[in-house]
Amino acid sequence: MKKWALPLSLAAGVLALSGCGDSEGNVIATSKAGDVTDMELYAEMKDKYGPQMEQALQELMQKKVLSDKYEVSDEELDKEVETAKEQLGDQYEMFLAQYGLDEDGFKEFLKLELLREKAALADVEVTDAEVQEYYDAWQPDINVSHILVEDEAKAKEIKQQLADGGDFAELAKENSTDPGSAENGGSLGWIDNAGRAQFVPEFTEALGTLKVNEVSEPIKSDYGYHIIKITEQKEKGSFEDLKDQMTEELKKTKVDSTALQTKLDEEMEAADVKVEDEDFKGAFESEETAPAEGTETAPTEGEATEEPAAEPAAEDDAAATEEEAK
Structure with missing residues (x-):
């Protein structure tokens, strides 16, 4: 972000x-x-x-x-x-x-x-090789939602409700202990490549494995248990199309x-x-x-x-x- x-x-x-x-x-x-x-x-x-x-x-x-x-x-x-x-x-x-x-x-x-x-x-200054390496590891923007609860039993219960066809946004509003996202149906908004690292490691790792519309298993962190869903993901363009953007982003990391x-x-x-x-x-x-x-x-x-x-x-x-x- x-x-x-x-x-x-x-x-x-x-x-x-x-x-x-x-x-x-x-x-x-x-x-x-x-x-x-x-x-x-x-x-x-x-x-x-x-x-x-x-x-x-x-x-x-x-x-x-x-x-x-x-x-x-x-x-x-x-x-x-x-x-x-x-x-x-x-x-x-x-x-x-x-x-x-x-x-x-x-x-x-x-x-x-x-x-x-x-x-x-x-x-x-950055080299072409550095830019290529950065592009290879770069991940496109994702739109993320989550539900945060205090205990694992509650997280598993909500996970089952979702598997049975429950609405993610409604369950977030009803159950999530994260007030900022709960009132928005669990939405954390769009997260860019750098923004992924701003979460706790367990959360960030889950973002790297989930596919669009896939719901995670309960993820434990110091804040409780998260159920995470990626609702949208932007396409990753070609290296040539993104080279200028990648160059600027890489420079910022230095x-x-x-x-x-x-x-x-x-x-x-x-x-x-x-x-x-x-x-x-x-x-x-x-x-x-x-x-x-x-x-x-x-x-x-x-x-x-x-x-x-x-x-x-x-x-x-x-x-x-x-x-x-x-």
């Missing part, structure tokens, strides 16, 4: 606003007791939400710097949105609502994620969080990023270059503390089923 970071903090809007107007600031609200300017609001936000403001500064600067070097097309953004809709299904609108986003706002968030990805992959952070640090340094606001002087210092406590060292320019993409609570809601399956 695709993993998304939390969208830009609302503080980012205030941070951007602070650069406008004169030193007195632009008036945001008025009253008989006095006005509130954008500069006053900015100062208040810094006091109350310093770390979030620092993250917002990092994200805003990364977007500016990376956009100057890498390009994200409308087609790429549309494809990412469609992937999100496919994976989140009926919960896509809830995902947007949870973060106060419309689709355009979501695209802006995705644009930064894609810019980071392009930067991270820019210097990664980039970990450390490599991503190193690349972002390099891009910020190359862009000669300087922080003028004393309160944010450490925003672009990584842990390795941050001055030791009690020392006075000039800030290292161009180094970011921004963590790479992390899975958001919204996807936890939409894919809470995965956590139960893990």
Whole structure:
């Protein structure tokens, strides 16, 4: 499953606003007791939400710097949105609502994620032999459902009901202890090649052996007993048709969080990023270059503390089923 970071903090809007107007600031609200300017609001936000403001500064600067070097097309953004809709299904609108986003706002968030990805992959190389080996082991997307119960006896009972013609979705709604998937008839949604590994080993192994519409025997994990069914499976295209896709996917497997952070640090340094606001002087210092406590060292320019993409609570809601399956 695709993993998304939390969208830009609302503080980012205030941070951007602070650069406008004169030193007195632009008036945001008025009253008989006095006005509130954008500069006053900015100062208040810094006091109350310093770390979030620092993250917002990092994200805003990364977007500016990376956009100057890498390009994200409308087609790429549309494809990412469609992937999100496919994976989140009926919960896509809830995902947007949870973060106060419309689709355009979501695209802006995705644009930064894609810019980071392009930067991270820019210097990664793979051989044709590596791509061929990756293709041979690659498995196409599958649409997965499961029923989770606490004990083996109950799992065997449900398995027999299914063998007698029982409806999988209805039995999931009635019996599954995984609330996220139970209300959706046991559906975990579409799982891609990388997503298979996000489940516990017993679950992942079962996915590799099941055929479409085949129902598994009860599978024991730390969460209980799973009855698994693959409802759909996409076709695996030829190597030539998938070579470009396989190459990109393989490159991504060679980039970990450390490599991503190193690349972002390099891009910020190359862009000669300087922080003028004393309160944010450490925003672009990584842990390795941050001055030791009690020392006075000039800030290292161009180094970011921004963590790479992390899975958001919204996807936890939409894919809470995965956590139960893990």
